[in-house]
Amino acid sequence: MKQTPEEKKIQKLMQPGTITLEGFLGEDNRHYHEIIEEDLRLLDKFGISKEQVADKLQDITDEAFESYDGITTLENGAKVEYVSVRGKVVSPFSGQRPAPKGFVKYLDPEKQISISWCPLNIRMIRDYGFFEGKGSPNRLEPELIYELFFK
Amino acid sequence: MIYLVLQTTIIMMITGGVLALLLVIAEKYLADYGECKIDINGKRQETVKGGSSLLNSLNSKNIFLASACGGRGSCGFCKCKVIEGGGPLLPTEKPFLTSEEISDNIRLSCQVKIKTDIKIELPEDIFNIRKYKAKVTGIKDYTYDIKELTLELIDSTINFKSGQYIQLHAPRYGKVKQSVSRAYSISSNESNKSMVQVIIRLVPKGICTTWVHEYLKEGDEVNFTGPYGDFYIRDTSKDIIFIAGGSGMAPIKSMLENLNENDSQRRLAYFFGARCKDDLYLSDYLYEFETKLTDFQYHPVISQPCEEDEWQGKTGYITPYLKDVIKDSKNTEAYLCGSPGMISAMVKGLKKYGISENNIFYDSF
Numbered sequence: 001m002k003q004t005p006e007e008k009k010i011q012k013l014m015q016p017g018t019i020t021l022e023g024f025l026g027e028d029n030r031h032y033h034e035i036i037e038e039d040l041r042l043l044d045k046f047g048i049s050k051e052q053v054a055d056k057l058q059d060i061t062d063e064a065f066e067s068y069d070g071i072t073t074l075e076n077g078a079k080v081e082y083v084s085v086r087g088k089v090v091s092p093f094s095g096q097r098p099a100p101k102g103f104v105k106y107l108d109p110e111k112q113i114s115i116s117w118c119p120l121n122i123r124m125i126r127d128y129g130f131f132e133g134k135g136s137p138n139r140l141e142p143e144l145i146y147e148l149f150f151k
Numbered sequence: 152m153i154y155l156v157l158q159t160t161i162i163m164m165i166t167g168g169v170l171a172l173l174l175v176i177a178e179k180y181l182a183d184y185g186e187c188k189i190d191i192n193g194k195r196q197e198t199v200k201g202g203s204s205l206l207n208s209l210n211s212k213n214i215f216l217a218s219a220c221g222g223r224g225s226c227g228f229c230k231c232k233v234i235e236g237g238g239p240l241l242p243t244e245k246p247f248l249t250s251e252e253i254s255d256n257i258r259l260s261c262q263v264k265i266k267t268d269i270k271i272e273l274p275e276d277i278f279n280i281r282k283y284k285a286k287v288t289g290i291k292d293y294t295y296d297i298k299e300l301t302l303e304l305i306d307s308t309i310n311f312k313s314g315q316y317i318q319l320h321a322p323r324y325g326k327v328k329q330s331v332s333r334a335y336s337i338s339s340n341e342s343n344k345s346m347v348q349v350i351i352r353l354v355p356k357g358i359c360t361t362w363v364h365e366y367l368k369e370g371d372e373v374n375f376t377g378p379y380g381d382f383y384i385r386d387t388s389k390d391i392i393f394i395a396g397g398s399g400m401a402p403i404k405s406m407l408e409n410l411n412e413n414d415s416q417r418r419l420a421y422f423f424g425a426r427c428k429d430d431l432y433l434s435d436y437l438y439e440f441e442t443k444l445t446d447f448q449y450h451p452v453i454s455q456p457c458e459e460d461e462w463q464g465k466t467g468y469i470t471p472y473l474k475d476v477i478k479d480s481k482n483t484e485a486y487l488c489g490s491p492g493m494i495s496a497m498v499k500g501l502k503k504y505g506i507s508e509n510n511i512f513y514d515s516f
Contacts, residue, residue, distance in 0.1 A: 017327035084490030
C-alpha cells in the first residue's frame with residue numbers, strides 16, 4: 001500500500017512504546033487505513049455514523065465525569081465510572097489536541113457487558129472513524145457499541 | 152489507451168515523489184540559512200545556526216520551554232510569543248491555539264523554523280529553567296501504586312518555589328522506542344536545593360510511570376528539566392485551604408514544609424481525598440503539622456470506605472466539609488492538586504461557598 005509521509009508517521013506513532021506503552025494497533029497487522037475502512041463499513045451496515053458513536057460516548061463520559069471519580073447509575077441502569085488520571089495523551093493523528101488521560105468504565109448489568117474507553121478514543125472515532133486495532137487495550141468493537149447503545 | 156493513461160499516471164507519481172524527496176533532502180542538507188539572531192524580550196540576543204526549530208535552538212542555549220512530545224507538534228505545551236519573523240502560522244499549530252492566542256502571535260516553538268532573525272517574548276521565569284542530572288538515592292513505596300523518588304543533584308543546585316514541577320526524562324526501555332518527558336510536582340521543600348523529591352503514581356500502561364515503578368533503581372542516573380509552573384503560595388496573609396488526591400499530595404507537602412519552616416501564622420486546612428484507607432499515605436507526618444504550625448488541620452476524607460477499613464473519619468466527597476473551615480470566603484485562597492475530575496468538582500464547590508476564582512490555584516496537567 002502506498003503511503004504519504006504523513007500516513008507513515010501516523011502508522012509509526014501507533015506502534016507500541018511510541019505514544020503509549022501498548023500502542024493503538026494491538027495484534028492487528030492491518031494498516032490503520034484498512035482498520036478504519038472495515039469499521040466504517042460495519043457502522044454503515046448498522047445504520048449509524050461515527051459522529052453518532054462519538055456523541056453517545058461523549059454524553060456518557062460527561063455524565064461520568066460529573067460524578068467526581070465515583071460510580072454513577074445511568075437512566076438505562078448501566079453503571080459508569082470516570083477514572084481520572086493527571087496528564088494528557090497526545091494523538092497519533094496530527095492536528096488533534098491532546099486528550100485527558102482518564103478513562104470511562106461502563107457496565108451494562110442486564111446485558112452483562114462491560115467496556116471502557118478514554119477521551120482520545122472519542123476524538124479519534126469522531127474525526128477519523130478509528131476504533132483502534134484488534135487486541136489493542138482500548139479497542140472498541142463497533143458491533144458491541146451497536147449492541148449497547150443503538151440496538 | 153488505458154495503458155497509456157496508466158503509464159503517464161505512474162510516471163507523474165514517481166516524478167512527484169522524487170521531486171518531494173529531493174526537496175526534503177535539499178532542505179535538510181543544502182539549505183543554508185547561516186547564522187540567525189534570536190532576540191528575547193528585547194534584552195537578550197542569542198546567535199544560532201538557522202534551520203532548526205525555535206524550541207531546539209532555545210534548548211541549545213539552555214533555555215527550556217515545557218514540551219512533553221519532544222518537538223513533534225503533538226502536545227501543544229511549547230507556546231511562545233513571536234513578535235517578528237518565524238514565518239506564517241502552520242496548520243499543525245492551529246488546533247493547539249485559541250483565537251486570542253493566534254491574534255496575540257502565540258506560536259508552537261517546535262513548529263517555528265528559524266530561517267531569519269526572529270524576535271520573541273518569554274516569561275522571565277523561563278530563564279531559571281535548567282537541565283539537571285541527578286542520582287536516584289531513594290525510592291519509597293507509599294501505597295500499592297504510589298512511590299516517592301529522591302533525586303540528588305550531581306554537581307549543581309536548583310532554585311524552585313514549593314508547588315512547582317519538573318519534567319522527568321524517561322529513556323528508551325523495553326519496547327519503548329523513544330525517550331519521553333513527563334511533568335511531576337516536587338514534593339520536597341524549596342529550601343533544600345541539592346535534591347528534589349517527586350511522588351509518582353503508576354498510570355496503567357503509562358510509559359514514564361511504568362519506567363519509574365518497574366525499571367528505575369536506586370543508584371541510577373536520571374535527567375530532568377525545571378522548575379516549571381506558577382502553582383506556588385501567593386504572598387498574602389489569607390487563610391488557605393489545600394485540597395489534594397493521589398499523587399497530588401506532592402506540591403502540598405512541599406508547601407506545608409515551607410510554611411512550617413517559615414513559621415507561618417496563616418490559618419491552614421488540608422483535605423486529602425482517597426477512595427479507601429489503602430490510598431491514604433503520610434497521614435502521621437501530616438497530623439504532626441497540627442502541633443508544629445500555628446493553625447493547621449488535616450482532614451483525610453475517604454469516598455468509599457471498605458468494612459475492613461474500620462474508618463471512623465470523614466467519608467464521601469470533600470465538598471460538604473469545606474463550609475466547616477471557611478471563616479471568611481473573601482479572605483481565603485485554595486490550592487488544589489489532583490485528578491481533573493477532582494479539580495473540576497472542587498472548583499465548583501469552592502465557588503459555591505463564595506471563594507473567588509481568582510483565589511483558586513491549580514496546575515492544569
